[in-house]
Amino acid sequence: MDFTINHYEFGQRPPVTIPTQDFLALLHEEGIRKLVSDHYDLLSQSEVKHLFPRIDEALEKAKQRSSDFFIQICGGHTYYNENRGRPMLAARHSPFTIDEHARKVWLECYIEVLSKLDLPEEVIKSFWDYLNTFSYWMVNTKID
Numbered sequence: 001m002d003f004t005i006n007h008y009e010f011g012q013r014p015p016v017t018i019p020t021q022d023f024l025a026l027l028h029e030e031g032i033r034k035l036v037s038d039h040y041d042l043l044s045q046s047e048v049k050h051l052f053p054r055i056d057e058a059l060e061k062a063k064q065r066s067s068d069f070f071i072q073i074c075g076g077h078t079y080y081n082e083n084r085g086r087p088m089l090a091a092r093h094s095p096f097t098i099d100e101h102a103r104k105v106w107l108e109c110y111i112e113v114l115s116k117l118d119l120p121e122e123v124i125k126s127f128w129d130y131l132n133t134f135s136y137w138m139v140n141t142k143i144d
């Protein structure tokens with residue numbers, strides 16, 4: 001499968017297409033939670049590890065919140081809204097310095113975990129396309 005990372009220019013905020021609900025239907029909640037956990041484990045060893053909790057308990061909470069979000073975005077239970085309110089993720093990430101490079105590393109870690117899934121390519125592509133565009137919204141610092 002082609003996991004091309006779209007070119008980013010600072011300030012881009014394109015519309016985001018929600019991934020197919022088949023992603024959740026095929027992976028189930030446990031599968032999404034494992035995917036997110038594996039992703040965070042890669043991030044915590046990456047060159048952007050400073051952006052993620054270093055204490056196990058805090059990292060586990062971050063994994064929980066992120067997987068709640070992705071379960072909800074894929075048509076599942078509204079855990080995220082129930083526990084955190086409306087997502088407003090760009091605002092929630094504003095205390096962190098997230099530049100184009102951090103976005104790229106975040107996406108590369110997702111490529112690694114998505115590549116291991118045994119799902120139809122169109123289902124994985126739907127989720128990948130969502131991540132690729134969604135990630136634009138998290139960048140809050142321009143690289144000069």
